[in-house]
Amino acid sequence: MPPAIQKQIRLPLSKAIEIALRSLRVRLARSILTLITIVMAIAFLTYIWTTRAIEPAAKAALLQAQGIIVAPDSSGASRTVWLITLSLLVCMVGISNAMLMSVMERFREIGTMKCLGALDSFILKLFFLESLFLGAAGTLVGVALGLAISILLLSRNYGHAAWSNIHGSTLILIAAGSSIIGLAITAAAAMYPAWKAARMQPIAAMRVDV
Amino acid sequence: MTETAPTPPTAPPASNDGREEIVRTIDVIKEYRMGEEILRVLKGITLTIFKGEYISIMGPSGSGKSTLFNAIGGLDKPTSGKVFIDEVDIAQLDALELAWLRCRKIGYIFQTFNLIPVMSALENVMLPMIFGGMSNSDAQDKAAAILKRVGLENRLLNKPGQLSGGQQQRVAIARAFANDPAIILADEPTGNLDLNTGKQIIELLRQMNAERQVTVISATHDFKMLDVSDRIIWIRDGHIDKIQLRQDVKIDVGEMH
Numbered sequence: 001m002p003p004a005i006q007k008q009i010r011l012p013l014s015k016a017i018e019i020a021l022r023s024l025r026v027r028l029a030r031s032i033l034t035l036i037t038i039v040m041a042i043a044f045l046t047y048i049w050t051t052r053a054i055e056p057a058a059k060a061a062l063l064q065a066q067g068i069i070v071a072p073d074s075s076g077a078s079r080t081v082w083l084i085t086l087s088l089l090v091c092m093v094g095i096s097n098a099m100l101m102s103v104m105e106r107f108r109e110i111g112t113m114k115c116l117g118a119l120d121s122f123i124l125k126l127f128f129l130e131s132l133f134l135g136a137a138g139t140l141v142g143v144a145l146g147l148a149i150s151i152l153l154l155s156r157n158y159g160h161a162a163w164s165n166i167h168g169s170t171l172i173l174i175a176a177g178s179s180i181i182g183l184a185i186t187a188a189a190a191m192y193p194a195w196k197a198a199r200m201q202p203i204a205a206m207r208v209d210v
Numbered sequence: 211m212t213e214t215a216p217t218p219p220t221a222p223p224a225s226n227d228g229r230e231e232i233v234r235t236i237d238v239i240k241e242y243r244m245g246e247e248i249l250r251v252l253k254g255i256t257l258t259i260f261k262g263e264y265i266s267i268m269g270p271s272g273s274g275k276s277t278l279f280n281a282i283g284g285l286d287k288p289t290s291g292k293v294f295i296d297e298v299d300i301a302q303l304d305a306l307e308l309a310w311l312r313c314r315k316i317g318y319i320f321q322t323f324n325l326i327p328v329m330s331a332l333e334n335v336m337l338p339m340i341f342g343g344m345s346n347s348d349a350q351d352k353a354a355a356i357l358k359r360v361g362l363e364n365r366l367l368n369k370p371g372q373l374s375g376g377q378q379q380r381v382a383i384a385r386a387f388a389n390d391p392a393i394i395l396a397d398e399p400t401g402n403l404d405l406n407t408g409k410q411i412i413e414l415l416r417q418m419n420a421e422r423q424v425t426v427i428s429a430t431h432d433f434k435m436l437d438v439s440d441r442i443i444w445i446r447d448g449h450i451d452k453i454q455l456r457q458d459v460k461i462d463v464g465e466m467h
Binding site for chain 1: 327329
């Protein structure tokens with residue numbers, strides 16, 4: 001005869017991924033709103049990096065063609081760093097807030113899942129993955145948008161001088177850096193809401209008030 | 211109702227000879243701190259519930275009914291006293307064992323149905339089986355069979371939002387039975403349903419209780435429940451006020467008309 005009480009098994013990650021993706025799809029409007037926050041912050045970051053990497057050389061090349069030699073200008077660098085930091089922080093708080101709201105709203109769903117046998121770790125994965133998928137999608141779009149805008153503006157302002165200074169390797173480096181930062185801030189932002197969801201008690205399923 | 215002599219709280223059940231006991235509480239006390247004051251909601255509840263019984267816990271709101279119900283269901287830890295499910299003291303279980311207990315031993319039915327809104331009826335019923343480690347295809351077959359049993363074979367792929375209240379509660383019942391639990395805990399299962407739908411839900415629960423020899427424990431103040439319950443546990447002011455057997459209640463209901 002088997003023991004009266006056994007230990008609950010841990011589900012494979014694929015199950016959590018499946019449910020997380022579905023939750024995102026169902027709350028599409030909210031998901032897109034959160035997505036836009038990430039897209040904008042990452043697009044801004046990518047745009048600034050790309051512009052700063054190409055503009056001085058393009059400018060110098062353009063002026064040189066007209067016979068003017070200038071020293072590279074690095075003023076305003078610290079202000080830009082500030083702006084980027086601030087935008088990323090705002091984005092992080094935004095994601096955290098949206099996820100926290102989603103957790104609070106779904107107290108009954110989380111409680112019910114626990115009543116049905118979900119482990120804390122499963123709920124944690126569920127909410128963490130939800131944020132991470134949003135973060136990944138937002139980062140991807142943000143990087144593409146940032147690169148596109150900065151290249152568009154640079155080529156409009158500097159023409160051939162810009163194009164000759166755009167190097168694929170620089171762009172890849174910038175895209176990779178932006179992606180890492182985008183994923184890192186969503187992961188950081190998701191930690192507290194996901195932990196909060198995981199800690200929710202099964203008895204929350206019984207709450208009738210909204 | 212005054213005509214019935216209240217059965218003393220320690221009265222034995224109708225026939226406990228040879229019957230397996232499934233839930234036992236011993237002197238369960240639950241206190242809540244409200245600032246400086248300590249509020250004692252349960253004042254020492256001792257009771258035994260047997261396998262296959264249909265039990266209604268009745269009492270006005272604030273009587274401690276829900277607290278007792280939650281303690282029996284392993285959802286709330288009592289301040290003192292013990293709760294045994296299948297002869298296991300649930301206070302001794304770790305998180306993994308508690309999750310297993312909730313998944314396999316107990317099926318929960320809620321007043322607000324609590325279906326997962328993003329999942330179809332079929333997926334809702336599959337969920338506890340998936341949590342229990344069953345493969346997708348096995349879970350699908352079993353879930354479809356249970357949904358057929360509750361009369362929803364044509365609604366398998368509907369989302370909860372596309373179902374009526376009664377249908378949603380049927381899905382919830384199917385989900386509660388998914389892992390063939392020993393106990394079904396139903397918290398005001400008819401609280402959000404109209405009279406007729408409520409009757410059907412109670413009837414369904416009663417049938418499934420008889421068919422599958424599952425113990426049904428329901429916290430309610432729906433008098434329609436009296437008719438089908440084997441025993442009614444009346445809670446008042448944190449105590450067991452009285453435990454009535456069905457035959458006694460039938461007289462009651464007769465007198466009330």
